[in-house]
Amino acid sequence: MDRGTTAVVTGSTNGIGEAIARQLAAAEVDVVLVGRDRGRLDAAQERIRTAVPGARLRGELADLALLSEVRALADRLRDTRIDILISNAAVVADLTDHTSEGVQRTLATNHLAPYLLLRTLGENLAAAGQSARLVVVGASPTALRSIPVHLDDLGFENARAHGFPPSFRPFVAYGRTKNMNAMFVYSLAEQLAGTGITVNGAHPGIIRHTGLGRDSARGLLRAFGWSQWVNPLLPGPDAGADTPVWLATSPEVNGVTGRFFVRRKDVLTAAHTTDPDRRARLWEESANLTGLPVRS
Template sequence: MQIDLSRRTAVVTGSTAGIGRGAAEGLARAGASVIINGRTQARVDEALQQMRAALPQATISGIAADLATAEGVNTFIAQAPDADILVNNVGTAFLRDYNGIEDIAAIPDEDWLALFQLNVMSGVRLSRHYLPRMVGKGWGRVVFVSSESAVNIPMEMLDYGTTKTAQLAVSRGLAEAVAGTGVTVNAVLPGPTRSEILGNYMAKQAEDNGITVEEAEQGFLQALRPTSLIQRFATVEEVGNMIVYACSEQASATSGAALRVDGGVVRFVA
């Protein structure tokens, strides 16, 4: 399969590191003109320098904006008013221990609302802008980067899992809204991945316990994701490959789907 996106412009949010960075680099390798995003100009500039050095033939630009706010989204779209591909990747999680209902009850409103603003509303606001323009052109791709936590709710991150389920509802609803237009909307569900957030958490666990990062990852899988079939963390490039496919011309018959890159963690067939 030869994926060629040389005539397309792609926006990838939260893409200075992690899964977003993997997706942005994959899209750039496929020929797309890629616009990356981070919260600060310093992060964007650093990522641009690294990506341009690694992919000297690619067209890559960047916009600093906090997409957890309506103002930040407006700042972004003012600088990138049009796109053929939108990857709603930006998001975060609050990593906590779980010892029972008391821990869930202790999650404050501020945490719930902050995660909804970033993980859910950023994608809602950006899709609200770009989708009608894609429909007008008769071609477009929107991908929400959800998580296996959307269907395998982690009690230690109940608020995070809930936002990831919400992303599935939004992506399916938008896919139905643009049916028959040449625009597709899908969600990608990564499992445990060596992304920036989880990678840093694993590194700290390794340091605290005097073990290697690989041993910390295995401990995480055994304790929290024992159903993993690949029995390791995925790389951001592996998740990025699925995102690139969902954005390709070849994925034209895939819409409204939840595409799992979870390493087989979720134990159902559909």
């Protein structure tokens, strides 16, 4: 990459996000790591600098579950050169877990935060005539086909709609937010068509050491999280970082936008994620929830 290329990576204090940041740093990209805990941000930067001597890094503190902090982060980044913006942060939270702003935590972190941050910064970059690659880290299109977004219940108020046993419902809700990610990728790519901004999604694969469901979940979901954490048969975070980093840096995808990739291959996601009416509805509801205009 060219010297001076700058990337912003959310959820970059461990797992796939840290691996993305490290691989970008190794490609001589200046990396802005976004995390919610100062100690974890500093520790991640130290690990990356140990692996990549001379890495050019800085940390930005923001809890992406809080829309007020996402807005503040976007404001702080307005004057930063951004060539790459990778949305990786994600959580699995109980359906009853709401933030201090009253938003269900999985919805806020996994969908509303990237909607607010990438839309705001993407539109700003486009208005300034700049070029950039926006990448959203999603999940398996195959696994998510059977759990379409419930457009009348984005905040998961109807717990029974997420199946049984109840202890696994948070993971179903997580999957629905990953379908929201794909829908958002297609819609934002359309909104920014004809500018220098590309928007694509990527499935990193089933990766160990992500920590999803390991700390806050219960029952089967907690067991699932721990099995992912320790399973030696699963690939590690570097494998999960491969496709997002390739989308962010490779000349092979110059100008490619509005696509979803698995193992560097362009794949189709479920029809319920590509349907124009459903995407328009999600876009409008997300705008209302984040305080953005439906059309800029």
